[in-house]
Amino acid sequence: MSRLNETHDPALQSWLASANLAGQDFTIQNLPFAVFRRAGSGEPFRGGVAIGDAIVDLAKLAEAGVLDGAAAAALAAAAQPSLNDFMAQGQAAWSALRLALSRALRAGSPLEGALRECLVAQADAEYTVPARIGDYTDFYTSIHHATNVGRLFRPDNPLLPNYKWVPIGYHGRASTIGVSGQTFRRPLGQTLPPGAERPVFGPSQRLDYELELGIFIGPGNAQGTSIKLDDAEAHVFGLCLLNDWSARDVQAWEYQPLGPFLAKNFATTISPWIVTLEALAPYRTEWTRPADDPQPLPYLESEALRREGAFDIQIEAWLETARMREAGEAAARLSHSSFRHSYWSVSQMVAHHTVNGCGLMPGDLLGSGTESGPTPEEAGSLLELSAGGKRAVALPNGEERRFLEDGDAVILRGYCEKAGAARVGFGEAVGRVLPAAL
Amino acid sequence: MSRLNETHDPALQSWLASANLAGQDFTIQNLPFAVFRRAGSGEPFRGGVAIGDAIVDLAKLAEAGVLDGAAAAALAAAAQPSLNDFMAQGQAAWSALRLALSRALRAGSPLEGALRECLVAQADAEYTVPARIGDYTDFYTSIHHATNVGRLFRPDNPLLPNYKWVPIGYHGRASTIGVSGQTFRRPLGQTLPPGAERPVFGPSQRLDYELELGIFIGPGNAQGTSIKLDDAEAHVFGLCLLNDWSARDVQAWEYQPLGPFLAKNFATTISPWIVTLEALAPYRTEWTRPADDPQPLPYLESEALRREGAFDIQIEAWLETARMREAGEAAARLSHSSFRHSYWSVSQMVAHHTVNGCGLMPGDLLGSGTESGPTPEEAGSLLELSAGGKRAVALPNGEERRFLEDGDAVILRGYCEKAGAARVGFGEAVGRVLPAAL
Numbered sequence: 120m121s122r123l124n125e126t127h128d129p130a131l132q133s134w135l136a137s138a139n140l141a142g143q144d145f146t147i148q149n150l151p152f153a154v155f156r157r158a159g160s161g162e163p164f165r166g167g168v169a170i171g172d173a174i175v176d177l178a179k180l181a182e183a184g185v186l187d188g189a190a191a192a193a194l195a196a197a198a199q200p201s202l203n204d205f206m207a208q209g210q211a212a213w214s215a216l217r218l219a220l221s222r223a224l225r226a227g228s229p230l231e232g233a234l235r236e237c238l239v240a241q242a243d244a245e246y247t248v249p250a251r252i253g254d255y256t257d258f259y260t261s262i263h264h265a266t267n268v269g270r271l272f273r274p275d276n277p278l279l280p281n282y283k284w285v286p287i288g289y290h291g292r293a294s295t296i297g298v299s300g301q302t303f304r305r306p307l308g309q310t311l312p313p314g315a316e317r318p319v320f321g322p323s324q325r326l327d328y329e330l331e332l333g334i335f336i337g338p339g340n341a342q343g344t345s346i347k348l349d350d351a352e353a354h355v356f357g358l359c360l361l362n363d364w365s366a367r368d369v370q371a372w373e374y375q376p377l378g379p380f381l382a383k384n385f386a387t388t389i390s391p392w393i394v395t396l397e398a399l400a401p402y403r404t405e406w407t408r409p410a411d412d413p414q415p416l417p418y419l420e421s422e423a424l425r426r427e428g429a430f431d432i433q434i435e436a437w438l439e440t441a442r443m444r445e446a447g448e449a450a451a452r453l454s455h456s457s458f459r460h461s462y463w464s465v466s467q468m469v470a471h472h473t474v475n476g477c478g479l480m481p482g483d484l485l486g487s488g489t490e491s492g493p494t495p496e497e498a499g500s501l502l503e504l505s506a507g508g509k510r511a512v513a514l515p516n517g518e519e520r521r522f523l524e525d526g527d528a529v530i531l532r533g534y535c536e537k538a539g540a541a542r543v544g545f546g547e548a549v550g551r552v553l554p555a556a557l
Numbered sequence: 558m559s560r561l562n563e564t565h566d567p568a569l570q571s572w573l574a575s576a577n578l579a580g581q582d583f584t585i586q587n588l589p590f591a592v593f594r595r596a597g598s599g600e601p602f603r604g605g606v607a608i609g610d611a612i613v614d615l616a617k618l619a620e621a622g623v624l625d626g627a628a629a630a631a632l633a634a635a636a637q638p639s640l641n642d643f644m645a646q647g648q649a650a651w652s653a654l655r656l657a658l659s660r661a662l663r664a665g666s667p668l669e670g671a672l673r674e675c676l677v678a679q680a681d682a683e684y685t686v687p688a689r690i691g692d693y694t695d696f697y698t699s700i701h702h703a704t705n706v707g708r709l710f711r712p713d714n715p716l717l718p719n720y721k722w723v724p725i726g727y728h729g730r731a732s733t734i735g736v737s738g739q740t741f742r743r744p745l746g747q748t749l750p751p752g753a754e755r756p757v758f759g760p761s762q763r764l765d766y767e768l769e770l771g772i773f774i775g776p777g778n779a780q781g782t783s784i785k786l787d788d789a790e791a792h793v794f795g796l797c798l799l800n801d802w803s804a805r806d807v808q809a810w811e812y813q814p815l816g817p818f819l820a821k822n823f824a825t826t827i828s829p830w831i832v833t834l835e836a837l838a839p840y841r842t843e844w845t846r847p848a849d850d851p852q853p854l855p856y857l858e859s860e861a862l863r864r865e866g867a868f869d870i871q872i873e874a875w876l877e878t879a880r881m882r883e884a885g886e887a888a889a890r891l892s893h894s895s896f897r898h899s900y901w902s903v904s905q906m907v908a909h910h911t912v913n914g915c916g917l918m919p920g921d922l923l924g925s926g927t928e929s930g931p932t933p934e935e936a937g938s939l940l941e942l943s944a945g946g947k948r949a950v951a952l953p954n955g956e957e958r959r960f961l962e963d964g965d966a967v968i969l970r971g972y973c974e975k976a977g978a979a980r981v982g983f984g985e986a987v988g989r990v991l992p993a994a995l
Contacts, residue, residue, distance in 0.1 A: 253731060253732050254730055254731050254732050256818075259815060269814070272814070273814075279813050279814060281749075281756075281810055281811060281813065284747060284755075284756050285747055285756075285810065285811050287811065287814075287815055287818075288815070288818050289727070289728070289815040289816050289817075289818050290727070290728035290729055290730055290818065290822065291728055292692055292728055292915060293691060293692050293731075294691050294692050294780075294915075294916055294917075294918050294921070295780055295915055295916060297780075303780070303781060303914065304781045304914050306913035306914055307783070307912055307913055307914070308912060308913050309722060309723055309854065311719075317722075317851065318719075318722050318723075318854070320854050320855070320856060342732075342733055342735075342741070342823075342824070343741060343742050343994065344994070345745070345994070366913070369913070372719055372723065373719060373723050373725065374814065374815075374816075375717050375719065375814075376707070376710070376711075376717060376725075376812065376813075376816070377695075377697060377725055377726070377727040377812075377816040377817065378727050378812075378814070378815040378816020378817070379727075379815065379816070380694075380725075380726050380727050380728065381909070381910075381912070381913040381915065384728065384913070384915045385780075385913045385914045385915050386780070386914075413755065416747065416756070416758050417758070418758060471819070472819075474745055474746060474819070475744035475745055475746050475804070475807070475819040475822070475823045476741065476742050476744055476745070476823045476824075476994065477730060477732075477733055477819065477822045477823050478732055478733060479732075480732050483732070556781065556782070556783070556914065
């Protein structure tokens with residue numbers, strides 16, 4: 120059974136010309152969801168779907184009353200100030216609305232006029248976190264990142280024995296997750312200078328980004344039940360970009376034995392746009408495990424996983440320093456990799472998270488962990504790129520970085536592209552470092 | 558300036574006789590808050606205050622309109638289905654309502670008749686989690702627990718070098734926190750049997766309780782700001798009992814390098830009643846640090862902390878096995894200690910949590926960590942009492958336990974008592990283990 124349907128047809132064109140441009144993230148085959156309003160308007164936030172350089176205002180579309188049936192019921196939920204209720208409705212509702220929007224946005228649609236009334240330019244919009252995130256869990260699914268970082272924190276013992284068996288994860292802070300455009304002050308904290316016996320207190324000197332994908336949960340499961348691997352994707356609404364900002368010096372001093380805490384919880388930046396798993400269907404790929412590695416325990420293993428459990432999503436991190444911004448220079452790409460390198464799949468994260476009876480709720484967010492790829496230039500953090508700060512990373516304008524400086528903005532981007540399928544992009548997740556509050 | 562006021566007067570008596578009985582947790586000097594309704598009624602949940610064997614129904618009291626001014630404004634918030642808005646109001650509101658209730662519940666109050674109309678018997682009530690808990694953080698503030706557990710997980714290196722400097726904490730799962738009466742299935746998970754090279758999957762064989770206090774946050778702070786040590790208690794609404802159920806075998810295998818995850822997030826049980834810091838004022842005590850230990854960094858140090866930053870709260874864990882329950886036998890006390898042994902104070906937890914700019918929100922919950930005391934019999938978990946399962950703990954009825962068995966109920970209790978002050982109790986937090994879902 121193919122997961123592809125008429126909404127994936129690469130030949131589809133929208134009556135909105137910007138959606139059909141080469142390199143466009145927000146094609147008619149994509150149709151990602153966000154929560155937005157006109158910037159500075161004080162209007163209520165409401166759901167929106169990206170198309171080209173515009174947003175379909177779902178609240179206005181619901182008022183217009185031009186959709187009916189399952190799509191109309193889904194639209195009513197998706198139009199709200201947060202997407203939780205829509206996420207809770209599940210795949211049939213998500214698909215019904217996607218299909219209706221795909222048809223309405225196609226060249227020649229009789230609904231063009233009604234839809235045009237609902238468009239807001241993305242340039243005029245501001246966004247908010249698209250769901251009330253009850254709980255946020257961050258995973259650690261790139262074996263390359265785990266090995267690179269492990270080598271720096273534990274040179275003798277880079278990859279711990281549990282890594283190849285357990286999709287390692289930990290709980291993060293939900294209240295400090297912000298949407299693209301987030302700024303935050305450089306965190307203060309305790310660190311142990313090299314060779315010192317006593318910690319010092321002050322601004323982090325080793326501030327870093329982490330290039331991740333976020334995974335928004337759909338219906339979820341009741342506490343005391345679990346989600347089986349092959350049912351897991353039915354509980355995933357979609358994916359976004361996620362920057363798990365990290366204070367490496369704070370992390371090194373605090374993380375044993377209970378894991379990262381203040382090193383991570385000061386800010387986490389996500390993209391406004393959530394790309395649905397359905398939109399990503401053309402970019403599914405086989406999930407593999409090196410033959411010499413242990414194969415997963417049965418609850419993390421299935422034929423469907425092997426066949427199509429991975430997603431080939433290109434992800435990138437770009438740095439725009441204050442000097443670049445002032446000079447009007449382009450940002451510099453620091454990281455690029457693909458989510459297909461992930462050692463654990465989206466479905467394995469969900470199945471593992473719930474196998475003990477932990478209940479996931481609509482709107483919960485999982486982070487993939489930093490998605491570093493197999494080669495050094497595919498590293499998803501400065502910690503890795505600078506070998507723990509030992510090696511400066513040269514920037515095109517002559518600056519260099521070991522870690523982030525005040526004024527630095529990090530821009531995450533993500534997209535899927537291949538012959539025979541339409542491009543599907545994630546837009547951006549931008550965050551910027553402000554000076555510490557002293 | 559004394560923190561004691563007329564509400565703490567040990568001579569106060571209520572017109573409700575049960576409140577004046579010796580050994581009563583819910584004296585007129587206590588006045589803790591919960592959210593309740595009549596059991597099985599389907600009524601809306603609403604705020605309540607315990608007095609003797611009854612609850613003052615705050616919604617009904619608000620309707621009666623017998624309070625005015627600041628107390629009436631506080632009452633309107635405290636009457637809601639969750640206490641978040643009341644928690645957000647801050648100390649002046651909390652104190653105003655406490656004083657008004659203290660006066661109304663005293664013997665001879667002209668409001669006795671009106672208040673009597675608002676009483677619901679605790680025996681007829683059911684409770685819910687008293688706030689929408691946005692984020693839950695668990696600390697690790699008992700150095701005795703950290704040392705005992707560290708010895709089992711890392712015999713060569715029981716107490717890590719950061720412990721005496723950093724109030725270690727980590728983020729927990731908010732969605733699986735339940736109120737007293739919670740039942741949960743024994744979690745399934747991966748564990749590494751002793752000497753094995755490959756993990757196995759199945760029900761946890763080392764299920765444990767943890768005797769903790771919970772700390773509900775009041776107003777909190779905006780992201781990017783911090784709460785100074787001497788302001789911290791103004792952001793603490795009150796304390797409850799907290800059982801951080803733990804699957805020790807899952808924990809041992811999964812916890813490196815990012816901390817506990819599935820070993821903890823299947824269930825956490827709190828007491829329905831939150832005792833305010835104001836009610837605990839008579840039980841404040843000096844906060845001390847052994848002279849040979851490093852003294853705290855300046856952001857975790859103050860004269861007020863030294864003078865009165867600790868709380869002498871007696872805490873106990875009792876075990877009721879299925880056999881005891883069937884035979885009508887009394888539960889057996891396994892753990893007893895005092896929160897005064899905590900290496901880090903409530904105020905230090907709050908100041909540390911926010912020093913990096915992390916925002917705390919009204920209704921957020923902090924766990925103290927297992928509050929084991931200095932002697933072996935003051936250990937707050939079976940892991941410690943059974944020396945990692947090596948030594949059976951004998952029960953009065955001839956049973957024994959190394960870890961929890963299906964059907965076991967764990968009952969946490971807490972209270973403050975001393976000459977010259979009224980008793981202030983926390984009631985109970987009861988949770989029960991159901992068989993694994995196989």
